[in-house]
Amino acid sequence: MKPKPPSGLSRGAKKLWTSLAAELEPLDASGALMLDLLCQTWDRREASRAVIEKEGPVTEDRFGQKKISPHAVVERDASLQILRCYHALGFDLAPENGV
Numbered sequence: 001m002k003p004k005p006p007s008g009l010s011r012g013a014k015k016l017w018t019s020l021a022a023e024l025e026p027l028d029a030s031g032a033l034m035l036d037l038l039c040q041t042w043d044r045r046e047a048s049r050a051v052i053e054k055e056g057p058v059t060e061d062r063f064g065q066k067k068i069s070p071h072a073v074v075e076r077d078a079s080l081q082i083l084r085c086y087h088a089l090g091f092d093l094a095p096e097n098g099v
Helices: 011-023 029-055 070-089
Strands: 058-060 066-068
Touching: 011 029, 029 070, 066 070
Parallel strands: none
Antiparallel strands: 058 066
């Protein structure tokens, strides 16, 4: 039986999950957990990007000082987590045939 993406993911994250899971077959429990984390983090990053698109990457604090938006921090951290998940799943390795 083919594993299914967890509920609660966006349509795009479910599509990503399905695509990556097909490349990881057979998908063991630790791989599924890492894949779930990757896709949940992808959704978090996309939500932050949407806010940044509307409000910009810089905001003002209560004293009127410009500072980086908390959404930009979430986007940055989520992007790093996604890269770590890709690495943990082995997607950053070169294929065996060198292509």
